[in-house]
Amino acid sequence: MKNSIYTYQWMSGEGFLFPSIFNTSKIIEGKIGHKTSEIIDQINSSQGYFLFHINLTYTNYFFEDRKVLIEALLNKNLVPINANITNTTKRNIQELCKKNKINTVSAKEEGDLNELLIIKTDYNYAGISESKLTSSEKKKLQIIDSSHPLDIYYKIMPRKNVEKGVWYDSSLVVEKFINNKQNLFYRVHKLFNHLVVTEMVDSNLIRKVPDGLPVLNYYYDLDIDYTQDKNFLRFNSIITQIQKLSIDAEIDYAAFDVVKSDNDNYYIIDINLTPYWGYTDNQTMFNFIFNALQ
Numbered sequence: 001m002k003n004s005i006y007t008y009q010w011m012s013g014e015g016f017l018f019p020s021i022f023n024t025s026k027i028i029e030g031k032i033g034h035k036t037s038e039i040i041d042q043i044n045s046s047q048g049y050f051l052f053h054i055n056l057t058y059t060n061y062f063f064e065d066r067k068v069l070i071e072a073l074l075n076k077n078l079v080p081i082n083a084n085i086t087n088t089t090k091r092n093i094q095e096l097c098k099k100n101k102i103n104t105v106s107a108k109e110e111g112d113l114n115e116l117l118i119i120k121t122d123y124n125y126a127g128i129s130e131s132k133l134t135s136s137e138k139k140k141l142q143i144i145d146s147s148h149p150l151d152i153y154y155k156i157m158p159r160k161n162v163e164k165g166v167w168y169d170s171s172l173v174v175e176k177f178i179n180n181k182q183n184l185f186y187r188v189h190k191l192f193n194h195l196v197v198t199e200m201v202d203s204n205l206i207r208k209v210p211d212g213l214p215v216l217n218y219y220y221d222l223d224i225d226y227t228q229d230k231n232f233l234r235f236n237s238i239i240t241q242i243q244k245l246s247i248d249a250e251i252d253y254a255a256f257d258v259v260k261s262d263n264d265n266y267y268i269i270d271i272n273l274t275p276y277w278g279y280t281d282n283q284t285m286f287n288f289i290f291n292a293l294q
Helices: 017-021 036-040 066-075 090-099 124-131 135-141 230-234 236-249 283-293
Strands: 004-010 026-029 048-054 078-081 116-121 155-158 172-176 184-191 194-201 215-221 253-260 266-272
Touching: 004 017, 017 048, 017 283, 036 066, 066 078, 090 172, 090 236, 090 266, 124 266, 184 236, 184 283, 194 236, 194 283, 215 230, 215 283, 230 236, 236 253, 236 266
Parallel strands: 004 026, 004 048, 048 078
Antiparallel strands: 116 155, 116 172, 184 194, 184 253, 194 215, 253 266
8 A cells, every 4th residue: 555544543452443454554642632733743644544543432522623633634645534523422323313314213201111222321332431531531521421320231121111310311322122033233344435244143132243253244345336236235225324324424434333123124323433353354354445545
């Protein structure tokens, strides 16, 4: 690759997908309140890419001045990746879905008392990264602690059993629990116009893509016409939803978690801008995503 790649990382190094694929990228270690001049001083290339790879759900206040930083990167002829997406809270994701007229799992307090719902933290991955912040860091980043115990996360129950206080805790979300008889679910990795749709079967109600789970990967370069591809037609609803959200929220790189109902409706339930990978290898997938920057 002729272009330089800079990965600006915070709590997102070894084992994460992007550094696993682009293992020769130049690392800039992040810090809360980072000044633009301190970041730009570490850049010695005049062309390439700069990935914002911050393992937090809400990063609007992470930098001293994000807008100034983006302008400085552009002046260096660096293409910022995920420059403007700073909020992947579950609540915001579902608002984006609603705005773009695509399926949403948002639930309301009123409704069928027996409908199955799931209680989640509003942050990614149970808010583990957020829990490592100090009180002053949380205040600076405007991170809100939950007033409920951690064991409430990912509980599935009928609406009638959801405590009233849960509905009014801004650090929690209540969503419709979507499942299907085939136990199918999906993760889609995206870098610009390259998408890898991974189809999995798991009978567990809470799915976290554990190592060793059998998968089927389907590869799509969206600059190519796949209208004759039967699998592309099958995944068209998923891909269309991801394209809409990516355009609206300016998402260049992410992993999207997608669930399917028995009525063959698909729902985006999570967007992670710093997807974890682990230590297994998938060279076909790595090469396909790598080529998105060629």
